Amino acid sequence: MSQATTFQVQDGQLLGARQIPSPNFNQRPEDTEIQLVVIHNISLPPSQFGGGYIEQFFQNQLDWSKHPYFQTIEGMQVSTHLLILRTGEVLQFVNFNDRAWHAGRSTYLAQKECNDYSIGIELEGSDDLPFEAAQYAVLTEVVACLQQAYPKIQQHIAGHSDIAPGRKTDPGPFFEWNAFRQQLHHFKNK
Numbered sequence: 001m002s003q004a005t006t007f008q009v010q011d012g013q014l015l016g017a018r019q020i021p022s023p024n025f026n027q028r029p030e031d032t033e034i035q036l037v038v039i040h041n042i043s044l045p046p047s048q049f050g051g052g053y054i055e056q057f058f059q060n061q062l063d064w065s066k067h068p069y070f071q072t073i074e075g076m077q078v079s080t081h082l083l084i085l086r087t088g089e090v091l092q093f094v095n096f097n098d099r100a101w102h103a104g105r106s107t108y109l110a111q112k113e114c115n116d117y118s119i120g121i122e123l124e125g126s127d128d129l130p131f132e133a134a135q136y137a138v139l140t141e142v143v144a145c146l147q148q149a150y151p152k153i154q155q156h157i158a159g160h161s162d163i164a165p166g167r168k169t170d171p172g173p174f175f176e177w178n179a180f181r182q183q184l185h186h187f188k189n190k
């Protein structure tokens with residue numbers, strides 16, 4: 001691959017992403033290779049965009065009193081490696097070398113604890129609204145970049161609902177898997 005991309009991985013950081021460190025991470029088990037990308041959606045409050053609440057949530061700085069929904073997630077300590085906002089801006093909360101807390105109880109191809117060996121990507125979105133074209137465009141570039149940096153990922157791109165079925169529904173019915181995979185294929189072969 002020779003095309004110039006906006007993003008690059010260096011020492012576990014995604015250059016081109018805004019760095020917003022989250023305290024919610026720990027070490028991956030020793031000798032764990034990154035081999036899976038997990039795609040999620042999140043919006044706070046649900047189906048409302050902007051406002052900066054997701055960022056505050058992943059930084060343990062969300063004011064739980066600001067919205068009734070926030071009280072249902074009060075005290076939760078979670079994170080993701082990357083968040084792609086509706087505008088296509090990418091934020092990084094956890095270094096890829098570290099284990100972010102995004103998947104919970106999960107299994108992929110008979111391997112449990114997906115947090116150990118995956119990279120989590122949250123799209124600002126919900127199960128009941130389409131995602132933005134800018135988000136697909138950036139997700140495509142970011143995943144291509146991650147596949148280059150972590151070759152074991154290859155085709156291993158799953159939704160949260162795939163690795164935690166019955167428990168999680170995201171990225172939801174509006175995430176266009178076929179279009180995304182085609183876009184990724186074209187991007188890598190252009």
Ligand SMILES: [Zn+2]
Nearest residue numbers: 040041160170
């Ligand atoms: Zn999720």
